[in-house]
Structures are given as structure tokens and as C-alpha cells.
Amino acid sequence: MSGSGEPKIRIRGLHKAFGDKRVLRGVDLDVGAGESVVVIGGSGTGKSVAVKCALGIVEPDRGSILIDGVESVALRGVAREAVNARMGMLFQGGALFDSLPVWENVAFGLVAAGQHTRREAKPVALETLAQVGLGPEVGDLMPAELSGGMQKRVALARAIAARPDIVFFDEPTTGLDPIMADVINDLIVECVRELGATALSITHDMASVRKIADRIAMLHEGRIVWSGPVSEIDESGNDFVDQFIHGRASGPIRMAVRR
Amino acid sequence: MNPLAAIGRAFLALLEAIGRLVLFSLAAVTHIVRPPFYPRVLLRQMVDIGYYSLPVVALTTLFSGMVLALQSHTGFARFSAEGAVAGVVALSITRELAPVLAGLMVAGRVGASMAAELGTMRVTEQIDALSTLSTHPMKYLVAPRILAGFAMLPPLVLIGDVIGIFGGYIVGIYKLDFSPGAYIDQTWRFIEVRDVVSGLVKAAAFGFLVSLMGCYHGYRSAGGAQGVGRAATSAVVSSAILILVFNYVITELFFAK
Numbered sequence: 001m002s003g004s005g006e007p008k009i010r011i012r013g014l015h016k017a018f019g020d021k022r023v024l025r026g027v028d029l030d031v032g033a034g035e036s037v038v039v040i041g042g043s044g045t046g047k048s049v050a051v052k053c054a055l056g057i058v059e060p061d062r063g064s065i066l067i068d069g070v071e072s073v074a075l076r077g078v079a080r081e082a083v084n085a086r087m088g089m090l091f092q093g094g095a096l097f098d099s100l101p102v103w104e105n106v107a108f109g110l111v112a113a114g115q116h117t118r119r120e121a122k123p124v125a126l127e128t129l130a131q132v133g134l135g136p137e138v139g140d141l142m143p144a145e146l147s148g149g150m151q152k153r154v155a156l157a158r159a160i161a162a163r164p165d166i167v168f169f170d171e172p173t174t175g176l177d178p179i180m181a182d183v184i185n186d187l188i189v190e191c192v193r194e195l196g197a198t199a200l201s202i203t204h205d206m207a208s209v210r211k212i213a214d215r216i217a218m219l220h221e222g223r224i225v226w227s228g229p230v231s232e233i234d235e236s237g238n239d240f241v242d243q244f245i246h247g248r249a250s251g252p253i254r255m256a257v258r259r
Numbered sequence: 260m261n262p263l264a265a266i267g268r269a270f271l272a273l274l275e276a277i278g279r280l281v282l283f284s285l286a287a288v289t290h291i292v293r294p295p296f297y298p299r300v301l302l303r304q305m306v307d308i309g310y311y312s313l314p315v316v317a318l319t320t321l322f323s324g325m326v327l328a329l330q331s332h333t334g335f336a337r338f339s340a341e342g343a344v345a346g347v348v349a350l351s352i353t354r355e356l357a358p359v360l361a362g363l364m365v366a367g368r369v370g371a372s373m374a375a376e377l378g379t380m381r382v383t384e385q386i387d388a389l390s391t392l393s394t395h396p397m398k399y400l401v402a403p404r405i406l407a408g409f410a411m412l413p414p415l416v417l418i419g420d421v422i423g424i425f426g427g428y429i430v431g432i433y434k435l436d437f438s439p440g441a442y443i444d445q446t447w448r449f450i451e452v453r454d455v456v457s458g459l460v461k462a463a464a465f466g467f468l469v470s471l472m473g474c475y476h477g478y479r480s481a482g483g484a485q486g487v488g489r490a491a492t493s494a495v496v497s498s499a500i501l502i503l504v505f506n507y508v509i510t511e512l513f514f515a516k
């Protein structure tokens with residue numbers, strides 16, 4: 001762990017159920033300042049839900065989420081906005097505003113936070129687009145005119161455009177070709193190393209995990225069942241982790257499929 | 260199952276729905292009056308509601324005015340009171356038909372599209388994304404739409420008033436053999452400021468209601484494409500009902516003795 005002192009994000013005993021489906025059942029997770037933590041885990045285990053709890057999009061049933069030592073569960077209004085202003089989020093589905101052109105999507109947070117006027121924000125947006133490998137001509141297209149992978153990269157650009165303190169990446173490389181995926185991995189690493197951001201990422205892509213993670217946490221059945229530095233992932237001694245990183249169908253993790 | 264319990268549950272669900280709607284409206288109104296404001300979004304909504312609804316409102320009021328002249332003439336001719344045709348057209352259009360028809364047309368056109376747009380934004384997480392980008396979704400999406408509905412229906416209805424009365428005039432002149440001067444004279448003799456004002460107050464209320472219901476159902480939609488479709492339907496049906504209810508209430512306030 002690279003974080004010294006209090007962690008940037010401290011999640012304790014996080015519970016969330018949808019109806020009688022208990023998704024999170026006591027998640028504990030620390031992310032140190034300037035650290036890049038990757039959460040892995042099977043599909044539908046609640047990784048996205050956990051991140052949305054941190055952003056206040058989903059309200060947890062129980063538990064605590066400290067951001068810089070401040071309890072953020074149940075924050076409302078201006079206080080919530082102040083916390084969220086320091087965070088960026090790449091949504092799994094992109095969630096681009098389809099009524100706005102690409103550059104306005106990327107510039108949105110900059111303008112909304114009052115960092116820039118609309119006119120000033122355009123070059124910044126185009127520069128951020130260039131970082132994710134998209135040329136200025138893409139800026140004037142509408143999101144619906146982009147391929148899935150391009151949309152993902154625009155969403156990534158939007159998440160980091162305002163240089164947030166904390167960035168959540170929900171599956172940043174799914175749907176990208178291996179080369180572009182690596183470019184995005186480098187970009188995430190750069191965000192953390194050079195801008196000093198704290199990153200909490202979710203991914204299924206083990207190549208990406210090894211590249212961007214300082215530390216890995218595995219979510220299974222609503223709890224973090226293992227967490228440790230990326231160097232220990234191959235000798236974790238944890239059957240869940242072993243099964244996951246080798247992608248074996250047989251093992252302690254049962255997928256709910258009928259044979 | 261106990262039938263009383265079922266009735267009780269339905270009643271509680273109704274109260275809950277009303278409570279939610281009232282809270283939503285209050286939140287929306289507080290966001291309208293508190294900065295930051297989004298003039299670009301507001302302008303776009305005003306153009307969409309005001310300008311692009313003009314053709315439908317013009318057509319509906321035109322033909323309503325025409326049919327009113329025709330129908331009231333056949334009725335009044337029996338009492339040799341043809342002179343009242345112009346007045347009946349003017350009163351009916353300004354007090355009732357222009358605001359109600361414009362409200363219903365805008366409910367179908369704008370209310371449904373607001374619900375579909377916000378509903379799609381909800382299910383594709385665009386509304387969640389707004390809150391991660393220093394923007395309150397109620398303030399950015401809902402407040403400008405409600406303000407635009409409230410502000411744009413009165414001018415729309417005023418235009419509808421003129422067109423509806425003109426429709427009656429056309430039929431009066433070319434079909435019922437009124438002299439143009441007499442028809443216009445009759446119109447001015449009957450119509451009062453209060454008639455027009457009550458219609459405009461209705462229009463503002465209906466515009467508010469249509470946008471409110473469109474936003475409310477869209478904002479709360481869930482469950483993919485089907486949920487979005489449901490939201491659009493609910494928005495149209497509920498705003499149409501509310502328009503008719505409030506039409507009575509406002510009429511009562513203005514004209515009851």
C-alpha cells in the first residue's frame with residue numbers, strides 16, 4: 001500500500017439490497033491517496049453498485065464511505081456536490097449525453113464547475129480527446145455517430161477532463177481493440193502517477209489489471225474476499241482469485257448457468 | 260384476501276404517489292428560482308414548446324373556431340339570434356377552447372417527448388452522469404423545461420385566440436353571410452379582458468402541468484425501453500386529465516358567482 005496516513009476512500013460494512021436480492025453484504029475497502037486499486041469479480045457481483053454508492057448515485061442500506069475522512073453516505077445538496085466535484089466517473093455504458101456533440105460532452109464538467117467558459121473549454125476538451133486517441137474532427141460529431149469503442153474513449157475523456165482527485169473507471173477497456181486498450185491503460189496509469197489522482201477501477205481484463213493496479217481487491221458474494229498488491233496476485237493462495245485470473249469454469253465460484 | 264385491505268393499500272399507494280409528485284414539484288420550483296441557470300437549455304426548450312407547437316395549435320384552433328360558428332349559427336337561427344354567433348365564438352375560444360386544446364396538443368407533442376427524452380437519459384445513466392459533472396439533474400433538465408412550458412403556453416394560446424376567432428370570422432363571412440364589419444363589431448362587443456386573461460392563466464397552468472408531468476414520469480422511469488414507453492404514455496394521460504380538472508378549477512375561480 002502506498003497510501004500514508006488516512007486513506008482517500010475508506011469503505012466499511014457497505015450493504016445494499018435490491019428487493020430481496022442482497023448485492024453488497026459488508027464491503028470493506030481502503031484506497032490510499034495516489035493509489036490505483038482494481039476491483040475484480042464475477043459479472044453481477046455488485047462492482048458497479050459499490051462505485052455508485054461512493055458517488056451517491058445509489059444509496060446504500062448500511063455502511064460508511066469516508067472520502068478524505070468525511071462521511072459521504074447520505075450527503076445531500078451542496079455538500080454532495082462539493083464531494084462529487086472532486087470525483088470523475090467513467091460509466092460502464094458510457095452514459096454520454098446524446099443531445100450534445102462530443103466536445104461538449106467532454107467539456108461539460110469544466111463548464112459546469114465554472115472552471116472555464118464554454119468557449120475556453122473547447123480547446124481543453126479537444127486536447128483531452130487527443131489524449132484518448134481521438135482527433136479534433138470527432139469533437140463535432142454526435143455520440144450516436146461513434147463506434148462503441150470511440151464512445152468509451154469519449155466517456156473516459158469526459159471523466160478525466162476536469163482533472164479530478166479521485167477517478168472511478170467502470171470497465172475502461174471493454175469493447176476496445178488490444179492496442180487501444182493498452183493506450184487507455186497507459187492513460188490511466190498516467191492519471192495516477194503524474195496527476196496524483198486516486199483511481200478505483202473495475203475490469204475483467206487481466207492484462208489491464210496487471211498494468212494499472214497497485215492493489216487488487218476481489219469482490220465475491222457481496223464481500224471483498226481477497227485484497228493484496230498486484231505482485232501477489234499469482235500467489236494469492238485464494239481459490240476464488242485463482243479461478244478468476246485463470247478464467248476457469250470449475251472452482252469455488254459457481255456461475256448460475258444450467259448445464 | 261381481505262378486500263378492505265386491498266382498498267386500503269390502493270388508497271395508501273395513491274397518497275404516496277400524490278406526495279411524491281408534490282415533493283417533485285416543490286423541488287423543481289425551488290430549482291427554477293435558485294442559480295445556476297441554464298439559459299441555453301431554457302431557450303432550446305422555449306423554441307421547442309412555443310415555436311414548434313405553433314402549427315398544431317393554429318390548426319386546431321382555426322377549425323374549432325370555424326365549427327363553432329357553424330354550430331352556434333344553426334342553434335341560434337331557431338331563436339333568430341344569429342347576431343350572437345360572433346360573441347359565442349369569441350367567448351368559447353378565448354375562455355375554453357384555445358387553452359384546453361392547446362394544452363392537450365402540447366401534452367401529446369411535448370409532454371410525451373419530454374418523458375421519453377428524460378426516461379432514456381435515466382435508463383442510460385445520463386442523469387447519474389450529470390450529478391458526477393457538477394450539475395444537478397433537476398436544475399439542468401427539469402427546471403428549464405417547466406419554466407419553458409409555463410412561459411410559452413400563454414403566447415401560444417394568445418395566437419390561438421386570434422386564429423380561432425379568425426376561423427369563426429371566415430365561416431361567418433363566407434358561409435353565413437355576415438357583413439365583415441358587423442361580425443367584428445359583435446366580437447368586440449362581447450369579449451372582455453377577463454375572458455382573455457382567464458384563458459392565459461389557464462394556459463400558463465397547463466404549460467406548467469404538461470412539462471411537470473413529462474419530467475416527472477421521465478425522471479422516474481425505470482426498466483429499459485418499455486419503461487420509457489410507459490413513462491411517455493403516463494405523461495400524456497396524466498397531463499390530459501390534470502388539464503381538464505384544472506380547467507374546471509380555474510374557470511370556477513374566475514367566473515363563479
Ligand SMILES: Nc1ncnc2c1ncn2[C@@H]1O[C@H](COP(=O)(O)OP(=O)(O)OP(=O)(O)O)[C@@H](O)[C@H]1O
Pocket residue numbers: 018023041042043044045046047048049050092
Ligand atoms: N437499479 C437496480 N435495480 C435493481 N437491481 C439492480 C440495480 N442495479 C444493479 N442491480 C443488481 O445488482 C447486481 C449487481 O449489479 P452491478 O451492476 O453492480 O454488477 P457488476 O458487478 O458491475 O457486473 P458487471 O461486471 O457485469 O458489470 C446485479 O445482479 C443487478 O441485477
Ligand SMILES: [Mg+2]
Pocket residue numbers: 047048049092170
Ligand atoms: Mg458493472
